[in-house]
Amino acid sequence: MLYLLARCVKGSVRYGKNGNFNQSPDKRRHGTNPKNIAARVYAVSGLLKGRVSFTAFDYREVFDTARKGDLVYMDPPYQGVTNTRDNRYLAGVHFDEFANAIETLNRKNVDYIISYDGTCGEKKYGAELPRELHCAKVLLNAGLSTQATLLGKRQTTYETLYVSKNLSSSFDQSPKQLSLLEDAI
Numbered sequence: 481m482l483y484l485l486a487r488c489v490k491g492s493v494r495y496g497k498n499g500n501f502n503q504s505p506d507k508r509r510h511g512t513n514p515k516n517i518a519a520r521v522y523a524v525s526g527l528l529k530g531r532v533s534f535t536a537f538d539y540r541e542v543f544d545t546a547r548k549g550d551l552v553y554m555d556p557p558y559q560g561v562t563n564t565r566d567n568r569y570l571a572g573v574h575f576d577e578f579a580n581a582i583e584t585l586n587r588k589n590v591d592y593i594i595s596y597d598g599t600c601g602e603k604k605y606g607a608e609l610p611r612e613l614h615c616a617k618v619l620l621n622a623g624l625s626t627q628a629t630l631l632g633k634r635q636t637t638y639e640t641l642y643v644s645k646n647l648s649s650s651f652d653q654s655p656k657q658l659s660l661l662e663d664a665i
Contacts, residue, residue, distance in 0.1 A: 489626075539573070543584045551647075552585060552592040579610050585644065586613065594642040600625045601635035609642050616648030617641075 485491045488503040496502040512520075535542060539554065546552050556573045585592050594615070597606035609615055618641040628635035 546590040548589045550590050555595045591647045592644045598639040600637045614645040615642035
C-alpha cells in the first residue's frame, strides 16, 4: 500500500469494477528510500501501539461503541464527488443521516475530527455540516488542484475539517484557513 500511495498519480489508490488497480503511475515522483520508510513505520508503530485501533466498520457501529476519551477521525466520501457519473468513488453517505448520527457522538461527549467537504476555485463540494452540531470549521489549503492544472487553470483546493466542540474549545470558533503542514490545534 505504501508503494502504491507513493507511486500513483495524486497518491490516490483506485480500483475498477473488476477489482483491478486502475490509477496511472506518477513518473515525477520517485518515492522515499525504503530504509527511511522502514524507520518511519517502526517509529509511528511505537507511538501508536496499544493506544489506537483502526476499523473498517459502518460508521454508525463505530459511533455506537465510541465513548468519552476516544477520538474518532472520519474521512467519508466527499459529497461532491460521489453522486456523479464518475464511478471511481464509493457511493456517498446520505448527508442528513450522517449529520444526525454525529449528534450521537455529541451526546456521548466523544471527540471527533471530520474531513468532509471543500472548494476548488469557485466550485463547492457539498453542503456544510449543520451549525447545530457545534463543530469548528477549519479550512486547509491543500495546494493547487492537479485536475485544474491539467485543464490549464490555476486553482487552489481547500479541504474542510470539522472539529468537535470539546477539541475546538482551545481555538477561535470562526472558520480558518491553514496550510496542511501547519498545526491546526
